[in-house]
Amino acid sequence: MQYVHLGRSGVIVSRLCLGTMNFGLHTDEPSSFRIMDRALEVGINFFDTANVYGGKRGDGLTEQIIGRWFAQGGGRRDKVVLATKVYGRMGDWPNQSKLSALHITRACEESLRRLRTDYIDLYQMHHVDRDTPWDEVWQAMERLVRDGKVIYVGSSNFAGWHLAQAQETARSRRFLGLVSEQSLYNLTQRMIELEVIPACEAYGIGLIPWSPLAGGLLAGSLRAARVGRRADEELRKKADTHRARLEAYEKLCADLGEQPADVAIAWLLHQKAVTAPIIGPRTLDQLNGSVQALNLKLSAETLGRLDEIFPGPGGPAPEAYAW
Template identity: 65%
Template sequence: MEYINLGRTGLSVSRLCLGTMNFGPQTTEPDSYAIMDRALDHGLNFFDTANVYGWQTGEGITEQIIGRWFAQGGGRREKVVLATKVYGKMGDWPNDQGLSARHIIRACEDSLRRLRTDTIDLYQMHHVSRATPWEEIWQAMETLVAQGKVLYVGSSNFAGWHLAAAQESASRRHFLGLVSEQCIYNLMERTVELEVIPAAQHYGLGVIPWSPLHGGLLGGAVRKLAEGGAGRAKSGRAADALAEHRPTIEAYEKLCSELGHDPANVGLGWLLTRPGVTAPIIGPRTTEQLDASLGALDVTFDDAALGRLDELFPPVGKGGPGPEAWAW
């Protein structure tokens, strides 16, 4: 396994991050345990979850599964860099969501209880709160850090200017502030290259891409459909997206075949070449899928291959950061 510092911190994390959103709704608890054990066997030490995962309001089903896995001992908790999130709806009352100081503190306590741990390594704001001043947010986060309940703070789904506002406010308080930004980023969705990634790099934030395979479309969807698989691409938005982009996806899978790698590993491997990226989030439903994902670490690209990927999946505007991407 390869490791990298998370942003400007001294914290070492694996180049792939284990996403746990499937634990509970899609993957049974015993299978979830097996996936997490296998991840540690591979040296994958970066696990990401959220208090809303499990999709039963207020229950934190996925956090509970991880907590019971930690409780088995064997150094499981000590080996894992644990990331979870706050913002989403955890009850029916108005203060049961968002980023008020009240909700941040209470949500953290609840996550610690479900996860059966004393400390959250990376506590991420799942979305920006336009209604809450940064002074209030940082006061709550500083309290949690001072109490040892949180070690680092991250963001998710922030715009570039949100990152700037957050960091400038934290700097005025002489607080470390954000160390990471988790955002949607893949070959088919490159909007963050305009401002989010440049802002993250400027402030020393590690970028953690979610949906690295764009809902499975970059994971060999056409081939799997032909073989009778690719359940996610058979209906709903995934099916509509595949219908819209099918010629491109077919050309992509052909290129992957020429490169000698599975499409999923090419998509993940491409992200690992991108400036500022720390660790794409993989969301395996089985240990076999986890094992296969590790192949992304072995994918290399020459300039011709990278150029072909840019042709198939053009960057936004003229490419690169703004304003050059849309102006001179």
């Protein structure tokens, strides 16, 4: 396993992050336990979850599964850099969503209870809250850090200017602020190269891409259809929309002798701003397959070909659209 600092922080995380969104929803608890045990065996120490994962609103089922896995002992909790999230709606009453100081404080306590832990290593804002002032957000986060309930703070789905707002307000309060941003980023979705990635690089914020396989689109979706494997209707429609590019992509992967999913993850690992792509295996086989991407070195020629098949926005702003 390869390891790297999480942004400018001193904490060290694996270059792959285990996403747990499928736990309890598509993957049963015993299988989820086996996946987490295997992740530790291969050296993955970075686990990502959220209080809204698991299906039924307010249950936090995925966090509960992770908590029961921690409760088995064996040093599981101490080996994991644990990330969870706050923002999503956890009930029908007011103040059960978003980033008010009230909701942040209550949601953290509930996540700690479900996860059966005393502290959260990385507490991430799942989305920006345009209705709550940054001073209020940071006041709540500072209190959690001061009380030892949260170690680091991260964000998810922020625009570049949101990152700047957050960091400058944190700076004025003499607070560390964000150490990570979790963004949608893959070969088919490169919009964050305009402003999010430059902001991350300027502020020392680690980038944690989610959906590295574009919901399965980059995992050999055309080949899977040809050999008769099942694919959901939404994925089929997306594959048809991107058919020309996917045909070129899957041919390139075949010429390289590599699995399309491995190439997609390897491409992210070659982007200098990226800390750790989030892999979300439903099965042990999927987890074992994702680890192979760590050993895949893409040549400059291959990276150039991938840029031709899946062109980005043209680099950072404003040069991407102006002189």
